[in-house]
Amino acid sequence: MHLIETVLLLLLAVVVSGSVARITRIALPLVQIGLGAAIVLATGTTVDLEPDIFFLLFLPPLLFLDGWRIPKEALFRDRAVILELALGLVLFTVIGLGFLIWWMIPEMPLAVAFALAAILSPTDPIAVQAIAARAPIPKRLMHILEGESLLNDATGLTCMRIAVVAATTGAFSIGSAIGSFAWLALVGVVTGVLVTMAISYAKGFVSRRWGEDVGAQILVSLLIPFAAYLVAEELHASGILAAVAAGVTMSFTERGGGIGGQSLAMTRIRRGVVWDTVQFVANGIIFVILGEQMPSILARAAEVVRGTSRPEVWWLAVYVFAIVAALAVMRFVWVWTSLKLTLFRRRHRGPPAKVGLRLTLVMSLAGVRGAITLAGILTLPFVLGDGSPMPSRNLAIFLAAGVIIVSLLVATFALPRLMKGVELPPEPSQEREEDRGRVAAASAALRAVEDASHAMAEGKTNPDLYSDVASRIMEVYRRRIETHTRTDEDDAVVARKIDAVERRLWLAGLAAEREELGRLARARQLDEVAARKMIREVDLQELRYL
Incomplete structure (x- = not known):
């Protein structure tokens, strides 16, 4: 099948997945994986992935958007828990899980085992949101998960990069690893900040002097994460951290006008829609590709495992479930300890909130692996520095894919049930x-x-x-x-009820306006261009109340 036809088929699968997920009430990532498997079974062909291209196309925009949209106040308020999860838990996972994988599969080099453990450490909040659609996640918990994911993506991928260098060169030392991590992190962050500030300044200067082109502004925002990523990679720094830093910087430049000045309202509205589409498509295609790759990944992993000390294919399932169990146990221990220590440090501010078993289990199961893990593991190089094949590459890819699917399945069935009645420390009322x-x-x-x-x-x-x-x-x-x-509490409650009633009445009136304008256009009693303009005005008014 030609490349263009394959891409269109993948996009069609992403489109269909949304409806199938709503109809079947199955988590969206699982539906997309199933559709990907159905595509390869129907066509008999798979997509040949180039790891570097795959990494470049999907990760920078997704991480940039996470950094751009995450609530900074919530991130700062729960910074202690988030940093403990995003930094400490990642290192704990890399070391503990790396040695466990190496012990289970002696044929897998230790550096490859560490690389696999590093890429399994990042979590995917989008997958959690899809799973918990039937039991809404409390806002504060979701903010913690988003903040953890934003930082542990960069930490895990950076650790993986160090492990891959060790695997391909055969050399590793603690000093060089710390130096490499410092260079990757610091230069990556600085590059992301500077690139975004420079582009925002240039964009604002042009807009103030010659006016703003909505389409060009949206395209510039789409290119910023790729520019930050590529510049950082040219400096041998972390392009992932550069993309995250670019997103965070973008939010600050947009908040009050920033360096580049404020965008037009139309630019912000259209840009938000475009970025929502990019996020949906990128995440969807990654999961569809996972399902599409699963048959070939399984076949290649089966060939690899036959050459090990445990040649039976069913050992692949044992490895996957052992890794999932180890990840859950390590996360449970770390989450429980982290929450206890964090709340202990805050006792002087008031009575500590109770850290219950249900909350700890929810936080542990919410660590679902997803798009970042798949995108990262597919970037494992095919060959070592001497040109020989990368040992256990296919097995590592299969184990990562298996962990993604099993963690999604476990969370799909367990998380909505545990979510009911979960208690978090109260979030300040807004x-x-x-x-x-x-x-x-x-x-x-x-x-x-x-x-x-x-x-x-x-x-x-x-x-x-x-x-x-x-x-x-x-x-x-x-x-x-x-x-x-209104200062009286009862009056404030009544006022908010009035606002809610007014909102529903406005929506009813605007819907009637749109229906009537459509009827007039269909009856040719209203010019098509005028009808389109007036319907757009109604749509923009409706955005206020959605």
């Missing part, structure tokens, strides 16, 4: 903060509307026109201030 923000924004809008109306009316023959229009607009803002400045 309602008061939102109220203050809305009041401040409305007050600023009142001043701006009043000043603008006076400026527009100056020297005009009908100044009342401007004051009347300004009064109608200002009345909306005054009502918003009145709603969000």
Whole structure:
């Protein structure tokens, strides 16, 4: 099958997977893996993957988006737990699991075992979200998992890179490893920050001087992670950390205008949609490719295992389940210890929250492996430095793929049940903060509307026109201030109920507007271009209430 046809088939599988997952209520990643396996069984051909190309195409945008969108305040608030999970747990996993794999499979070189353990350490919050759709994850827990994933992706992949260098060159020392890690991390982060700042500054300068092109702005945001990744790789630093740092920097430059200035509202709306699509497609294709590769991965792994001291194929399943069990036990021990220590350190701030068994189990099972693990393991080089084949490469790929599938299955059945009634330390309410923000924004809008109306009316023959229009607009803002400045708790609850009712009524009215405009267009009573423009205006209004 030609490359273009294969790509289109993979995209079709990603599209179909969403509907199948909703109909069957099976976790989306599992559906995509199954569709990938169905594709190879139907066509009889598989995709020949080039590891470096695969790594470049999928990881930078996904990690960049994680760094861009993760809530920074939540990340900072739970920084102790997140750092303990993302750094300490990764090193604990690499060392403990690496020696375990080497002990189980003596034919696998220790460096390859460490590389496999390193790539199995990152977790995938997107897979967790898909699994827990029927039992929503508490926001604070999801923020911790997102922060852990953001950092452990970079840590695990960097450790894997060091292990691969040791495997291909045959040389390893603690001093050189620490030096390599420091160079990879520091230069990678600095490169990501500088590349993003430079591009944002250039983009803002051009936009301020010659105007903003929405399509070009979106394309620039898509190219930033690849630019950061490639520049870092040219400096022999971590392109993964550069992509993460680029995403975090992008969020700060966008927050208040930053170096590059604020984007147009239309740019932000369209860019968000484009990035949502990129994330859905990239993650979906990775899981579809996993399913599509599974038959050939299994066949190659079976050939490898026949040459070991345990030649029976069923040992492959034993290895996979042993690794999954080891990962779960190590994560359980580390999570329990981490939460206990973190809460112990905070006792002086108030009574410590109870660390229950259910919470620890949820945190342990939520460490599902997914897209990052697959993308990373496929980048294992085919040959060593002397040109000989990489030993146990196919076996390592199979074990990683098996761990992904088994961890997804275990979490699919266990996580929604454990999630019910799980208790976390309370998260500070954001309602008061939102109220203050809305009041401040409305007050600023009142001043701006009043000043603008006076400026527009100056020297005009009908100044009342401007004051009347300004009064109608200002009345909306005054009502918003009145709603969000109520101090009595009962009044605040009633005000929020009024907001909810108003939201539903607005949505009903906008839906009726859109339906009527569509009817007029179909009856040729309204020009098609005008109808499209007016429907878009309705859609943009609707975004306020979604």
